[in-house]
Amino acid sequence: MPARGYHLSKDELGADILEVAMGPHHPSTHGVFRMDLKLDGETVVDLKPIFGYLHRNHEKLAEDIPYLGCMPFTDRLDYLCGMTNNWAFALSAEQLIEIEIPERAQYIRVICAELTRLINHCLLVGFFINDLGALGTPLLYALREREKILDLFETLSGARMMVNYMRFGGVRCDLPDGWLQECERIVGRFPAFLDEYETLLKDNEIVITRSQNVGVLTQEEATNFSITGPMLRASGVNYDIRKVDKYGIYDRFDFKVPIGAHGDCYDRFMVRMLEMRESIKILKQAIADIPEGPIMGNEPRVFKPDPQETYGRIESPKGELGFYLIADGTTNPYRYKVRPPSFVNLTALRHMCIGHKVADAVIILGSIDIVLGEVDR
């Protein structure tokens, strides 16, 4: 039977190359993302990522809105981590107007950011194992735990994901009564879940054979590809913006940065598991130390910063999330640029996938941890 209907091209030896468009509607491209694969049998010989299916030109929108109005839009960048997105934007805008943030607000910000890290990492690990082919079980355990933290966010800010909680100079509202106790209880129980999760997955022979030595990025490559976040640390680079920039009050907490040695998918998975444990350490300290006091400096809602440029960045769960703002003396930002971690991390996708099997391409994509809201913006 002739192979009519398949897009086949030949490689230099005359063998047939199968071109597969994986996505934009595919179970494991994590949104509307497309990979144009060229396959020799099952081996990936070329890969082209195609973006833009979720593009809404959020940067252009922001140019017509006052600074504060941009805040709810940042929630929708990486829609799993509203809190850290808020913080990154608030941090950059606070550099423009140079205001003091009250002590209590700083602590609340740290607590929220670390809770977000827990949410993001446990979801990512769940999806990663789902991409490996486990029928959703680890994912649903992760979702079960995430739900509790989302409930916390709902009590705090009124929304589960689109929090819009941080403001320039502080946070929107104070912690409700009993919130800290509830948070402490949930954080205290989290390690038990992590233990269960590790028993389920860490030593699993199939997980090990599938993910070790797949999608390896060496230290030099990772730096050169501008990789950030857990992915960079899995490659063995000790670079955590919480430690380097010490933004907020991160210098007050005692925590460590987990470092992988191989830079493969298994390391990325384990680094995230370990990061969750470190986040719990930070959370416990922050909950114990949080002072009473005001939560907001007295900054006007609408302000006109002097013409200047600023770049603020934080360690979001996915990597370096930066906001590059150009102010022109009006109430709206002249230029509002997001440096999205998952978009930049995708640069290395092609490099990591070539030579592996189709199934590996899927888990490598999963281990990068992308959210299309942030990639396409």
Next chain:
Amino acid sequence: MSLIAKGILQGMAVTAKNFIQSYYKKERLPTVEYPEEKSTVNQFTRNIPFLVYDGEDEIEGMRCTACKLCEKACPPQCIYIIKDTDENDKPIKRPKVFDIDSSVCMSCQLCVEVCPFESIRMDSEFELSNENRFEGLLINRDELLKSNEYYHEIHPIEAQETDDRIAAKIAEAETKKKAREEKARLAAEAKQAAAAMKAAEEAAAETETSATEQAQQSEAKAEAPEDNPETKNT
């Protein structure tokens, strides 16, 4: 890997534990069966804005004055306000049209934060599905208007705070008003006294100037709070 893979068996033990515990541990089965059983809506939940009115009558008790601050603050521009006019085409402080496009609204609460009259607040109603994609999702003024009692029901703490704030404002306005009246009275008395004094002491003509000055000063003070917008509104 030997004949029996230890990691796999460990994992299977975990799933077996979850399977069994899901029958008797609430923590292991967090599912809520939605239409029959609704998960308790948190009192801090926000979804779509609504307008608060006081008392019985929707229109009379409306707190909104159509100042359009929320319209300006709304990032996706889903609020649409037209000021009401009376029969003489004179604008009155009340919206004739107050539409919120719930398909566009992103529940950011910025409108609530800018509202100086504590009028627009967030609802926690989440069953907003509608058959009509366009007109059905456009919520108009009459649908948006909800009583203060309803507000107390869904957000008790916040509503109490709002009420306290309003009460404080009213009280402040009252005291200011009283102070003003008091001062006016005092001034009038002082004037009278001065006049009397003037009359009495025309012949003597001694301490006249100082009394007039005093009266003028207190009059100026009494007039000052009149410009305060908050006192006007309450």
Next chain:
Amino acid sequence: MSEVNHVLVTQQFPEVEWEEKNSCFIVPSEKATEVVTWLKEHPAFRLDYLSCVSGADYLDSEVKTKEKNEDGKMEVTITQVPAKMEAVYHFFSIEKKTGPVLLKQRCMDRDNPVVQSLTPIYRGAELMEREVYDLYGIHFTDHPDLRRILMWPNFEHYPMRKDYVIPNDYDYEPTPHDEVIERARERRAQLEGGSM
């Protein structure tokens, strides 16, 4: 923001300009590769990590500066700022944990902006430069794969440019505001009338 030892750079490369206001280097395109390689290798900088590539578009504008002259009167001076486009690079050093160092490639020709691509040196710039090309229309020479990235391939405009006019596409996605519906209807009638 940490202090940048800019004198070192301007001594080495006299073409490189140091802009005090935004504390950034303005590098002519033809020198960009050389400067960046030097910065990457030099022990005082070791800029091994390119964090962010952004574009910026400035139209012709006037800047009013108020100054007190000798008489003590406020005097307004108006300076014309010509239109320009910039590709802005934020560098950090992972090794020395310093940064950011800003580097701008500026082109005054807004109609056909061309700058030097840094992708051969920092592979992480690949997608970000493509994005700048897509949204601003800045061409990067030596870029390995300069295509549209977020917009579709046969899209003609550059949406982030300041003079980009947002098309009236209410036809496709009407919202329930009466006014908007009316506008959509008008436009549809206009189109139908035109085509028929």
Next chain:
Amino acid sequence: MNNFIDYKLIELGQWTVGLFNDYPVVQILVHLLLATLPLTLVFMGAFGFSTWLERKGLARIQNRLGPNRVGIFGLLQPLADGIKMLLKEDIVPDRSDKLFHFLAPVMLMVPAFIAVGFLPLGDGLMALPMDSAILFFFAVGSLNTIAVFMAGWSSRNKYSLLGGMRAVAQMISYEIPLVLSAVAVIMFSGSLNAQEIVASQQIQSWLASGNLVKEFFGQILGWHIFKPWGFAGFIFFFVAALAEANRSPFDLPEADSEIIAGHLTEYSGFKYAIFFMAEYISAFAIAGIATTLFLGGWSGPVIAGLPWFIIKMFSLFAVMIWIRGTLPRLRVDQLMGYAWKFLLPLAILNIFVAGFYYFAEQQFGSLAAFIGGWVIGFGILQTAAKGLSRLNKSPTLDGKRVYQLVE
């Protein structure tokens, strides 16, 4: 005797056939119907029940509730699904090979039902009584490779094609360890007849002794799984059976996270349902044959016969569900490597172990052979497995890792 259910069923059948003694042609037809119809109906029902069981079990493993809307405990869900599938549009891709696209589900279902016919459901209860039933079972079972490949090729979808190719490679590879691990059993019982294999797993001397306790344990202790080679063989057989039935962790032909649904991508409506049914019935068949070969077939205490067979078959199926709810999927090259480099040598070694065990039993008696077999035979197998996995391991795969925590 305690397997009276089987005898009653056989008697019922004989009585029905006896009704038509005067019409020999009709009698043959009735005989055929009696052999096939109950089997078809029972297994179709079992298919429905098992989809419910699977969905419910997976849900509970994942801390969900599972289907609970249609009928009590959602028991009528399979029926609702069936009706839904029937009402759905049957989409055939425009450029597909329509004939083969249509034939593939049929082609998959027929061998699945034939394979079920070779299962010894009870004492004397067998739809297709045959001396070489086991051989035929494997022969018929390997036909579904062709069906899956037909489905994959004729759909003209790249994912289908990949799925079909994977299916062929996988099923052919796993056929070999599957049959080889059965060979040990066949060697030990000296017959290809399914009923005789079951009989060889009953300790006949204990059953005839009249002692109730001995009768009780005589039905259990003889199962091959309690012997070292039987235990190892059962593991090999079960693993290979998972691969043969396309069950997780070997569900590569329909790997949903990689190639959408593999060979099923372009199937919809009732054709999809037939695929589904055929797959479940082959899973039953393979669970049934594993029961026959290693778990003593229908033999069991108190009510030997059909009930025990069904219990064992469904337990194996439940284990399959459990595995599906736990494990991620293997990669295609690892899957092949596992079959050829690990299972195959061990299955061959297992045949030798079984042979030695047989002679040891003849020479030193059952108990000595049992203890010696577990110590020596299983030790050999275990060492071989460890050695093989060390040989196969890629040099860079280091299993457990230690992570640095730095400031």
